Amino acid sequence: MQTTTPPAPARPKRRWRWKLLGGVVLVILVTPVAFYFITGWWAERKLQELYAEIDAADPNWRWPDLIAELEPPPDEENSATQILKVQELLKKTPFDAAGTWPGTAETALLVRNARMSPERAKTLRALLDKVDPVCLSEARKLKDLPNGRFSIEKGIDNPFAMTIEWIQDTRRVFNVLQADSLSRTQAGDFDGAAESCLALLNAAHAINDHPTLISQLVRMAGVFMAIAEIERLLGQGVVSEPNLAKLKAALEREAAANVLHFGMRGERAGGHQMFSSVREGKASVSFIFGSGRKGGPPSFEDRVLDTFPGVITGGHPEYLRLMHEMTQASKLPEREREEAFQDIEAKIRKSKTFAVKLLVPAVVKVSEASQRTQAHLRSASTAIAAERYRLKKHKWPAALQDLVNEGLLKEIPKDPSDGQALRWKLTPNGGAMVYSIGRDKVDNGGNLTRGNLYLAGIDYGFELWAPPARGVPPAEAEKPGN
Structure with missing residues (x-):
């Protein structure tokens, strides 16, 4: 009897496993790509809505249009051209090359009505003597150049990479002009010192x-x-009426400039231009955010970012929204601006967007600096009006309204800290002061502690002295009541 062995059962096919595996791999590959395109579509939609809003508020807000507005005046009228000339001369014969002169921030010089000690005056004179007389003469010419603007490179894809070394070099021009004024004051050339101060104001402007x-x-x-x-x-002497009038006009012109808005408008435009350059393929993400910023070779992370730039550019709408809000807030009066910036700062802290964390500037600190500068500008221009009143009437005004009545002020400037009129106070030494209540928003009676503007219990302002108390020896100036 013949028997046959039944065939072994067929092993189940495993095609379904391969299909499952293929599906998983496909999902893994497709998901990030889909996410990339979806986020890109969503970002573009939000951007178009935002563009319409910003266009309505500021038609020339984009970088190329903004830069086109900022044409410099002719060279012969341009203070910026003169500054660049002085910068080149200072490179050959620098003032205080070793960085040993502290300027009027030195403790002894914070007593404004005290003369410099002979030792300090000798040190300053020696430093100025090392500067080419031609350089100093060219720097002084800035007093006659009230208008200026530095040229800006056009056609750049990343404004944040713009060369601005000249900005720091401008500080050197500031330093030599301040030292020049200090030296002329010490020598009793008060009108010459006033001209150096005017040159310094024009350089900043x-x-x-x-x-x-x-x-x-x-x-x-x-x-x-x-x-x-x-x-x-x-605090040292008396300046002529014509030079006082010029200084007051320069201070008022500077007080009328909203420097915070200038900066914020440019930062908004520059950031948008940078994002747009990445989206249009004119610049890589790694060049802006990664190793390219430091000139190093691309890392693995750089290659990933360059492959999927939407990871960064997806933050473009939120970034631009915040920058637009801050730019709009920068146009508000100081008190309203402060509240608006605090609200925006809270949004930034809550944001989880990488581009926002990396690129949005710490504008609250800049706003505080702007408000502080305004307090000093308004106090200084008002104090000069009071000095002009004293020269005319041989006494201080009883109130700031007297300056308006005499035509020396159009109106009493507002204190940027609280929106009220600046404070006016006659001092025990026969002088006077104009002041703002400062960052703590408390009237501390004109406590003008200089040197540290962040101390509690201080005000911001400008002090004037009676002629007998001007230019006194250091030891006498430090006595109570002086």
Whole structure:
């Protein structure tokens, strides 16, 4: 009897496993690609809505249009051209190359009505003697150049990579002019010192509406240096009426400039231009955000970002929205602006968008600097009006309204801290002061503690001295009541 072995059962086919595996792989590959395109579509939709809103508020807000507005005046009228000339001369014979001169921030010089000690005066004179006389003469010419604007490179894809070394070099021009005024004051050439102060104000004003916050911060630093030196000048002697009028006009012109808005408008345009360049393929993400910024070779992360730039450009709408809100807020009066910036700052802290965290500037600090500068500008111009009143009437005004009545002020300037009129106070030494209540928004009676503007319990302002108390020896100035 023959028997046959039944065939072994067929092994189940595993095609379904391969199909499942293929499906999983496909999902893994497709999901990020789909996410990339969906986020890109959504970002573009939000951007178009935002463009319409910004266009209505500021038709020339885009970088090329904004830059086209900022044409410099002719060279012979352009203070910026003169500054560049002085910068080149200072490279050959620098003032204080070792960085040893502290300027009027030195503790002894914070007493504005005290003369410099002979030792300090000798040190300053030696530093100025190292500067080419031609350089100093060219710097002084800025007193006759009230208008200016630095040229800006056109056609750049990443404005944040713009060369702005000249901004820091402008500080050197500020330094030599402040030192020149200080030296002329010490020598009793008060009108000459006033001209150096005017040159310094014009040098700061030459930064004009340059569209970066850093340039506007440098401008504010120059203005503060000029005001400190003007206060010291009027603490030493008497300046003629014509020169006082010129200084007051320059200070009022500077106070009328919204430097924070200039900077924010440029930062908004520059950031948008950078994002647009990436989206249009004119610049890589890694060049802006990754190793390319530092000139290094591309890393693995850089290659990923360049492959999927939407990871970054997806934050474009939120970034532009916040920058637009801050630009609009920068046009508000100081008190309203402060509240608006605090609200925007809270949004930034809550944001999880990488581009926002990386690129949105710390504008609250810049706003505080702008408000502080405004307080000093308004106080200084009002104090000069009071000095002109004293020269005419041989006494201080009883109130700031007297300056308006005499035509020396159009109106009493507002305190940027609370929106009220600036404060006026006669001092025990026969002098007077104009002041703002400062960052703590408390009237501390004109406590003008200089040197540290962040102390509690201080005000911002400008002090004037009676002629007998001007230019006294340091030891006498430090006595109570002086």
